[in-house]
Amino acid sequence: MKTPAKGWTGTRPAGTALIEVRDLEVRAGGRVISSVPELDLGPGECVAIVGESGSGKTTALMATMGLIEGADVSGKITVCGTDVLSASPRTLRAVRGARVALVMQSPQAALTPTMRLGTLMRRALARHGVKGAEAAERARDAVGAVLLGEEILRRYPHEVSGGQAQRFAIALAIALGAEAVVADEPTSALDVTVQAEVVAVLRRLRAEHGLAVLLVSHDLALVSRIADRVLVMREGRVVESGQARTVFAAPADPYTRELIAAVPELPGGAP
Amino acid sequence: MTGYLIRRLGQAVLVVAGVIVLTFAIMRLVPGDPAVAYAGPKASAAELAAARARFGLDDPLWVQLWNYVRDLLSGEWGTSLHTRQPVASDLTTVFPASLELVGAALIVAVAAGVPLGVLAARYKGKFPDFSVRLSSMLAVSVPVFWLALAVQTVFASNLGWFPVAGEYDATLDTTSPLRVYTNITAVDALFTGNWPMLTSTLEHLVLPALVVAAYPAGVIAQMTRAALIEEAGQDHARMARALGFGETAVLTRFSLRPAAGPVLSLIALVFAYAIVNGFLVEAVFNWPGLGRYAADSIRSLDTPAIAGVTLVVALLYVLANLVVDLLQSLLDPRVRKAG
């Protein structure tokens, strides 16, 4: 695994992070469903939010994309220099996709069923001002970068496998030139072998393109393989955070210990 | 795809067979003697017997049913009691007029309903949504014959903006006669370049078509709204937002086509409904279509003619459903694959 330049424990100097979250609180129905005091994602880094389902991790992730509806979001979220909570919808739309891209849990459901993948990519590129020959070239390069053949562009979502669909979603991010990918359980809907493919692609893109990844997962084995830093969430709150290696080697919070103990492949895990 | 096609066609044939049996049952198994209706109430016993023999009313029911099916298939749909013409030839002249009216109405309904549905979905819970919901509810709740009377009184009789009744100015039959191909006046006039006839037909078409369009426009708007809201909550719509698309683009470019299935099926249902709803409007605007023919037939208890109208509309309904299912399989690659 590529080691980050400095020994991170949390904060990094303001302004250099791609995603910077301070005192985020999401409330729905008078209840805090997700609260993250501090989260930073620098270029080429991978930060993971772990926790069981319902712990508010997906909510935190969607908040960074500015895609939360029907709930109150407070705090400060900066994505590539844009203040997500106060920016105009127009500014936000220019950031989404082009700077930060989303990868969803269920890969096929995330692609419009009536649209060929190539059409989806062409429209997404056109949305961010890339057209014609350049768009075609970017599309080819991007699917190549995730180890897919060009013929994938002529397929409909139901004609490709889950792993292919997930890699295509990552290819969308590459084609649009996104610096960070925000991934919500990107492997949990996939077979084990296919999971490995997707993880390999993500790691390679980090190494070669400096792609940053904000990962939400309950799969600690996956997280331990790719994350630099970890936030552990439970019932909407962050119970522990720090460098992945430190957290996995010496978990401070009893809940984290419980999580780790449940995973046999981890050092601290059950035999 | 071929398997799906065959299965779907088989189903349609089965429904058509059922429709024929049911029509037969309604016409033959009810109290009242068709022979009396044909020969007249003052007919002698001998005349009645002759009429009974002519219609085969003395045969067992299943023989009558068999003969009925055979006649239908060979284009022999019986003789109308009130026009004294073969029902089949009557239908070929009145049906195209209804098709013209309902076709025009459906074009208006889709052109108005779909954009209104998109508008309502786009501003869900806000004022435009409320107004679209309110007006579409009014459109589906208004008694169509009353709306026809009101519109005719206000815009034709009082304001004089449009002709009061009829399909076209009758004097044109002598000054600019129409060569008939499809029996759909507007289409024939268009393709033979008969401009006076075309203008006159369109003028006559405006009010009745708008009235017939009210109900379909209302339900299409409601269904488009519901289907779009459903679709816009799906993962792929969220993905589109995450790719930087705005709400309007998410609805029109990403959600509209996946949502087209339910809307299309609805249009098929509404088509048959509009034909029958059109009957009432035809009666008010004296439009020479199925509805007026049906009304005349009812007045003279003209059983063969009623059976003909019933069959045509039911067959049309089956056909419309079939076409929509096939269209849907073309529009949605998922259905195509499933078949």
Next chain:
Amino acid sequence: MTAVELRRTPLRRAADLARGDVLAATGLAVLALVALAALLAPWIAPYPEDGGTAVHLTEALRPPGAEHWLGTDQVGRDVLSRILYGARTSLFIAVAVLALAAAVGVTLGVVAGYAGGLVRDVIMRITDVFLAFPALLLSLALAVVLQPSVTTVVVAIAATWWPWYARLTASVAQSVARRGYVDAARCLGVPAPVIVFRHVLPNSLTPVLVQLSLDAGGVILTAAALSYLGLGAQEPEAEWGLMVEQGQSLFTTDWWVVTFPGLAILVTAFAFNVLGEGLRAALDPRRRPR
């Protein structure tokens, strides 16, 4: 949706409806008024005898005014009184049609859904055939062969409306029949009719109720249309569709004779439709827009 909302019972949600859905609440209020008018017509109608055969030729075609709030018709009957009596006819038809259609449709649907196999296929193909006839059309055909009357209208419309309930109930019953407790009951040797009526039927009721409220408006419109065509209620009965038919030639000169009965149909059908739509949104989570 939050967990709090999930815990709400259908009844609670129905109660919330009044606050949340202005249209549906309005519909309910209007229907209550129409029902009151129908029940109390003989007592609240300004000229109760005008609901029937009364003729006052000297009073004919008076415009709306202090004596006759909505004017008088061609034989001098008070239009308001006839509209109040007409509410009785319309509501009676709606209730009778829906009761008949639901009774037949739900029975067949439950049987089809619970029995499955060949029984289900046969019943469903029959409903397909009936569904191929738009309600007004089959009603037209039936109304020709039966004598025109309110009863004919009820029979004719019910004949076209039951298949919807059969189809709806069959699909609900089918999914209920697969649930664990129904299996358990079957294994315990509970007879099939008991299972059907204890377990399958109650579960089918919510969607059927929603459908009933949605359909009532359509039934009222169809019934009015049949009466307008002369195939339903007959003079001197007070029926809204018939009133429009009787007054239609007078529309340009005496607008009130046609306008008010038509408005009565519109308002009643509208009230049923918005109420039905609101109930569906509140009670049927499957169709609830997210």
